[in-house]
Amino acid sequence: MRRxxxxxxxxxxxxxxxxxxxxxxxGIGLIGEEGLPVTVRLPADSVQITSQxxxxxxxxxxxxxxxxxxxxxxxAATGYVDxxxxxxxRVDTTIVGVRLEMPPDYVYGDTLGSVTxxxxxxxxxxxxxxxxxxxxxxxxxxVRTFTFAPTDTLVQVDLPAAWIAAHDTTFxxxxxxxxxxxxxxAPTEGNAVVGFRFSDIRMxxxxxxxxxxxxxxxxxxxxxxxxxxxxxxGRLLLQDGLGQGVLLRFNFMAxxxxxxxxxxxxxxxxxxxxQLKQTPVGFVRPLPATVRxxxxxxxxxxxxxxxxxxxVLATTTPEDGRLRFRLxxxxxxxxxxxxxxxxxxxxxxxxxxxxxxxxxxxxxYTAPTLRPTLILMVTPPSL
Amino acid sequence: xxxxxxxxxxxLLLVLGMAMPVAAQQTGEGSVYSRFGLGSRLDYASSQLQAxxxxxxxxxxxxxxxxxxxxxxxxxxxxxxxxxxxxxxxxAIDASGNTASLGSGALHAVQFSFPLxxxxxxxxxxxxxxxxxxYLVRTETRQIVPxxxxxxxxxxxxxxxxxLQQLNAGLGLYLHPRLSVGIRADLIFGIIEHTQRTRFFDxxxxxxxxxxxxxxxxxxxxxLAGVRATVGLLLRLPTGTQGSDGVAMGLTLSTPTVLRATxxxxxxxxxxxxxxGTTRRGDVHLPLSVALxxxxxQDNRWTLxxxxxxxxxxxxxxxxxxxxYDPNGENLFKDRLRLSAGLEYLPAGTxxxxxxxxxxxxRLGVFWEQAYVAPRSNVSLRTxxxxxxxxxPTLFPGTRLDLNxxxxxxxxxxxxxxxxxxxxxxxxxxxxxxWFLQRRFN
Numbered sequence: 001m002r003r004x005x006x007x008x009x010x011x012x013x014x015x016x017x018x019x020x021x022x023x024x025x026x027g028i029g030l031i032g033e034e035g036l037p038v039t040v041r042l043p044a045d046s047v048q049i050t051s052q053x054x055x056x057x058x059x060x061x062x063x064x065x066x067x068x069x070x071x072x073x074x075x076a077a078t079g080y081v082d083x084x085x086x087x088x089x090r091v092d093t094t095i096v097g098v099r100l101e102m103p104p105d106y107v108y109g110d111t112l113g114s115v116t117x118x119x120x121x122x123x124x125x126x127x128x129x130x131x132x133x134x135x136x137x138x139x140x141x142x143v144r145t146f147t148f149a150p151t152d153t154l155v156q157v158d159l160p161a162a163w164i165a166a167h168d169t170t171f172x173x174x175x176x177x178x179x180x181x182x183x184x185x186a187p188t189e190g191n192a193v194v195g196f197r198f199s200d201i202r203m204x205x206x207x208x209x210x211x212x213x214x215x216x217x218x219x220x221x222x223x224x225x226x227x228x229x230x231x232x233x234g235r236l237l238l239q240d241g242l243g244q245g246v247l248l249r250f251n252f253m254a255x256x257x258x259x260x261x262x263x264x265x266x267x268x269x270x271x272x273x274x275q276l277k278q279t280p281v282g283f284v285r286p287l288p289a290t291v292r293x294x295x296x297x298x299x300x301x302x303x304x305x306x307x308x309x310x311x312v313l314a315t316t317t318p319e320d321g322r323l324r325f326r327l328x329x330x331x332x333x334x335x336x337x338x339x340x341x342x343x344x345x346x347x348x349x350x351x352x353x354x355x356x357x358x359x360x361x362x363x364x365y366t367a368p369t370l371r372p373t374l375i376l377m378v379t380p381p382s383l
Numbered sequence: 384x385x386x387x388x389x390x391x392x393x394x395l396l397l398v399l400g401m402a403m404p405v406a407a408q409q410t411g412e413g414s415v416y417s418r419f420g421l422g423s424r425l426d427y428a429s430s431q432l433q434a435x436x437x438x439x440x441x442x443x444x445x446x447x448x449x450x451x452x453x454x455x456x457x458x459x460x461x462x463x464x465x466x467x468x469x470x471x472x473x474x475a476i477d478a479s480g481n482t483a484s485l486g487s488g489a490l491h492a493v494q495f496s497f498p499l500x501x502x503x504x505x506x507x508x509x510x511x512x513x514x515x516x517x518y519l520v521r522t523e524t525r526q527i528v529p530x531x532x533x534x535x536x537x538x539x540x541x542x543x544x545x546x547l548q549q550l551n552a553g554l555g556l557y558l559h560p561r562l563s564v565g566i567r568a569d570l571i572f573g574i575i576e577h578t579q580r581t582r583f584f585d586x587x588x589x590x591x592x593x594x595x596x597x598x599x600x601x602x603x604x605x606x607l608a609g610v611r612a613t614v615g616l617l618l619r620l621p622t623g624t625q626g627s628d629g630v631a632m633g634l635t636l637s638t639p640t641v642l643r644a645t646x647x648x649x650x651x652x653x654x655x656x657x658x659x660g661t662t663r664r665g666d667v668h669l670p671l672s673v674a675l676x677x678x679x680x681q682d683n684r685w686t687l688x689x690x691x692x693x694x695x696x697x698x699x700x701x702x703x704x705x706x707x708y709d710p711n712g713e714n715l716f717k718d719r720l721r722l723s724a725g726l727e728y729l730p731a732g733t734x735x736x737x738x739x740x741x742x743x744x745x746r747l748g749v750f751w752e753q754a755y756v757a758p759r760s761n762v763s764l765r766t767x768x769x770x771x772x773x774x775x776p777t778l779f780p781g782t783r784l785d786l787n788x789x790x791x792x793x794x795x796x797x798x799x800x801x802x803x804x805x806x807x808x809x810x811x812x813x814x815x816x817x818w819f820l821q822r823r824f825n
Contacts, residue, residue, distance in 0.1 A: 022482075022483060022484040022485070023483055023485060023519045023520065023521040023540070024481060024482065024483040024520075024521055025481065025483075025520060025521060025522045025523070026415070026475045026476065026477045026481050026482060026483040026520070026801050027415030027475060027477070027483070027518070027520045027801045028520050028522055028541075029477070029799035029800070029801075030415050030416070030418065030419075030520075030758055030799075030800065030801070031415070031418065031520055031541050035539050035541070035579045035581065035601075036524065036526075036537065036539070037526070037537060037581060039528060039530045039531065041530075259650070259659040259660060261581065261599030261600075261601060261650055262597060262599070263581065263583065263596055263597055263598075263599060264528075264531055264533070264583075264595050264596050264597065266530070266531055326595050327595065328594070328595060329595075329597060332595075332597045333597070336597070336650075337657075340650070340657050340659065375530045375531060377528060377530075377531060377596075379579070379581050379599055379601065381601065381648065381650070381659050381660065382579065382601060382603070382648075
């Protein structure tokens with residue numbers, strides 16, 4: 001045998017020694033299974049209504065109307081719409097008519113009756129970005145009132161000849177977009193608030209030779225509560241469009257979760273869907289399509305990640321008498337840090353996303369047994 | 384030896400030294416019994432003795448630094464450096480017949496020694512393991528979580544990493560043709576870490592992590608450090624006409640010592656760990672260690688060693704708890720006893736002109752050990768192993784390459800325990816060269 005053969009044999013032996021690993025539960029009896037994750041329920045320490053600015057400027061719809069809800073009280077919504085004329089469009093012949101076309105996509109209230117709105121000119125430019133629903137804007141003279149059924153698929157409003165004549169110069173102006181300031185839609189009669197889809201609102205200008213279509217450039221909704229709600233005992237009303245939120249606080253230093261390893265989390269918020277479903281005949285009370293959970297710090301600000309995302313964020317839809325927020329990885333990491341004693345966020349806030357403008361109500365329970373509860377899957381620390 | 388060759392061998396040692404710890408971290412799995420106490424107790428005396436049962440308190444050899452007795456360090460001629468890597472493959476089986484196969488590789492020991500005065504005073508330095516915790520037990524559970532509306536596959540890995548190392552430095556002194564003494568300082572230090580990693584998978588799609596689930600890693604790290612002293616005696620009784628023939632008896636005593644311990648609990652991955660709970664500090668009292676051995680050498684061809692080690696771990700005390708030891712409760716620690724015997728046959732003896740295969744040393748050994756901690760009360764953990772090895776000469780006198788094999792069994796499947804069957808392959812490079820020569824002018 002040559003020496004090189006000897007070293008080859010040695011190398012082969014070493015390779016044989018580094019076999020593949022195949023770990024298994026053999027020996028678990030010597031360790032115990034104390035580490036299997038468990039679920040822990042952590043009810044909110046406190047549940048309280050908070051106010052914030054509800055922004056409706058250029059959201060997906062504009063609301064108008066008044067609803068007298070036997071459960072949530074009376075709410076009046078006033079809508080504002082402005083229009084823009086495209087740079088190439090010109091009115092160069094006689095205007096024979098002007099019509100507003102607005103497709104409803106939301107109704108809250110009595111669907112069997114009719115709704116009457118007052119159409120006012122807006123005398124000056126009005127803000128929409130960052131404006132809350134409690135803002136008051138001064139409207140101009142009444143143009144006309146119009147009545148429609150809430151279930152109509154398209155509401156058409158022909159503007160009076162006097163109004164057309166008064167605005168003839170404005171329509172022919174190259175500065176239409178800056179000299180015309182749109183309309184206010186104020187509730188007059190009826191028992192419903194109707195929402196009109198922003199992207200489909202049109203103003204059509206009929207001339208002798210042509211028809212010009214103007215699209216809506218901005219919308220805004222202001223909401224006023226005119227009568228307080230009549231809630232059953234032990235309930236808390238959270239309603240979209242009013243700048244409301246609910247602050248939840250949890251004790252992450254409770255023995256059951258402190259310094260535990262977090263795997264998964266769900267926030268469950270029971271809601272009184274029975275009360276919400278009880279309505280008079282023909283009355284609809286749509287629930288909010290989306291509810292958002294967000295983490296806020298002691299100053300009320302929303303901490304964000306380096307990518308600008310809130311460090312606690314989840315959304316859900318009311319279903320089966322509850323809101324169920326499933327937390328994603330960023331939120332889980334934040335919760336884990338809270339369980340380790342950090343105070344990145346002080347509260348969890350329930351609120352409504354501002355991109356979907358509704359008046360949807362939610363009834364939360366205030367009784368301790370039905371409070372919002374975090375369900376946490378954790379591995380207890382083995383200290 | 385010419386210097387380039389010496390540098391090549393030193394380079395090999397360095398590569399082994401740097402590469403093996405990485406390999407150990409990637410695998411690092413062994414017996415579940417290393418979860419107990421401070422980890423599995425490891426002995427390493429030299430690559431020669433590794434193949435001869437693992438101990439040789441009464442053996443002196445010019446080709447190896449014998450770490451089991453500093454008195455043998457007096458008998459040195461060459462400056463020596465050596466490194467040993469060990470690969471282990473382990474198969475564990477329980478009473479139900481379930482098995483686990485685990486493999487690992489690690490740098491085992493590094494030694495350096497030189498004579499201050501040839502065959503009179505010698506210095507030795509070594510870095511070698513004292514204990515090692517390296518296990519991996521994996522459980523898989525299909526977990527229904529009604530509160531979350533999920534069913535997930537929960538995988539938990541219980542693992543141990545690290546262990547205690549010892550840094551030895553000492554000298555051996557020739558007092559009399561029949562008597563040498565030695566003294567050595569042992570710095571014992573290291574980190575023992577036990578981890579629990581929990582992960583989740585889709586039960587229907589293996590390997591797919593379900594959304595909304597986050598893994599966790601809990602770790603308990605205990606850092607320990609302390610110093611002890613070891614004294615050794617070596618008594619030589621010549622029996623034949625050749626100077627090397629004879630019986631030698633060795634005795635060593637390592638003093639009890641106190642390791643300062645700091646324990647930290649963490650949650651999270653390696654670079655993003657959060658400390659949980661409070662850091663705990665305390666003393667860990669290691670017991671003394673006594674070893675007695677006898678060797679017999681004849682004609683530079685035959686070497687026989689018989690050894691016994693005793694460590695009274697039943698007197699172990701600690702402010703911190705370890706698996707099998709609770710300062711305020713259960714104590715499963717027992718006195719450790721290790722008996723070993725080994726044989727070496729070198730056909731060529733000192734005839735360097737003999738054929739190559741006659742210059743290979745053939746070694747065989749056996750050892751029996753009762754571990755210092757019992758996994759269950761009234762159940763001792765015993766290991767029985769056979770060792771063997773070949774020592775290959777090189778072109779450079781004084782330099783050898785050793786390949787060792789150890790096959791053993793540990794534990795029992797009774798009482799919900801497991802039986803380990805393992806084999807270890809050790810590869811050692813022993814480099815010897817004459818240094819510190821005084822230049823002479825005619």
